[in-house]
Every structure is written in structure tokens, then in C-alpha cells.
Amino acid sequence: AQSVTQPDIHITVSEGASLELRCNYSYGATPYLFWYVQSPGQGLQLLLKYFSGDTLVQGIKGFEAEFKRSQSSFNLRKPSVHWSDAAEYFCAVGAHTGGFKTIFGAGTRLFVKA
């Protein structure tokens, strides 16, 4: 069964500072990995995804993530955070079989201070 761990419940960064959100996954095969963002009262929006190939993937809003198989990690990064990036971020892993469900981590809430 797949699972996702996001070790940081919340993170606070200053506007303009760099950001890294951690994600570790568990899955028996090559994982399909995603990062979603949720603003308060909203649904989830896809930031980026990894299926195969280049382990550094680019997403929307200036985000990128790097897949490291040896560490079972898929950390999300942004070089310079904007106040509008304050939101909840979810790492997720997609299954290859069955209902092809996507399982989400517990989320990391990002606070941005001026």
C-alpha cells in the first residue's frame, strides 16, 4: 500500500526567502508523485507531477521538486517565496493499479511573514 509522510506540520518563511517542503513516500513500484496546493476554503490545485525521466520537475508558480529514489523523497522547492504562496501543501502518491487512487500526506501549512 502506498503512503506519504510530510514531517513538517507547518513552516514559516520570510517573503523572498527560499522554501523547501519535505515529502517521503512509500510505494512498491516506481511512484507517480504529485504536489498539490490548497488555499483556505478551496479545493486542491496541482503544482507539479513526476512520472519518469528527469528527476527535477518544474511546476506552476515557480515551484520545482526533485525525485530522489535512494531517499524515497520528493521535496518541493521555491527559490523566492511570495506572500501569496501562503497555503497548505500536500504531497501525494498515485497507485498504478486498482482504483488508481491518489493518497495524500498530512500536509504542510506554509506561513509567509513580511
Next chain:
Amino acid sequence: EPEVTQTPSHQVTQMGQEVILRCVPISNHLYFYWYRQILGQKVEFLVSFYNNEISEKSEIFDDQFSVERPDGSNFTLKIRSTKLEDSAMYFCASKSKPNTGELFFGEGSRLTVL
């Protein structure tokens, strides 16, 4: 841009009542999902639906829950005899491809059970 729509946005019900949450997935999508998010907690998989039948369900999706695709556009989640602990945000999602497809989420239906 096509989107997943959910109704109602908020429903308040008495414990023991039946609730139906409605979703209109993106029209060319074939894989449909319901997720639940209790306030401040993770996004939890409930059920996946494909080809007019449930393809996978979680432990949460017990006999009080059911899903249906009554016509070519709607996808419903019925909760029989609601309990206090069913209070949550319920998200519908859909995708076009089974494993590598991006999940598109609706804005959610907030259910409050009194």
C-alpha cells in the same frame, strides 16, 4: 477551462439524516473519486469509481456510504444516517487517465452534522 463542480457548497443536517452530495466531473473524464477532509486534517481517500462501478474503497467507506452515477454527468455520494463525525469537507475529483492522470478537484461540499 473545464472544472469539477460540487453542490451544495455547505449543508447542515441533523444526526441520523440522509445527505446526498452532488458532483459534475469534467465531461471527458472516466475516473471519479470522493475524498474527505476533516477540519485541519489530511485529505482522505474514500472511494474510486470507474465504468459504473466502485473500483476501490477505503475502510472509511462503510455501509453508510454509497456512490452513484445516475446519468452521464452527475456523480453522487450518499451518506445514510449521518453521524457527528461525518462533519467534514467532501471533495469530488476526476481524471482522464488511470495512473498518470492529474486529479482535478471540485471546491468541496462542507457537511456539518448537528
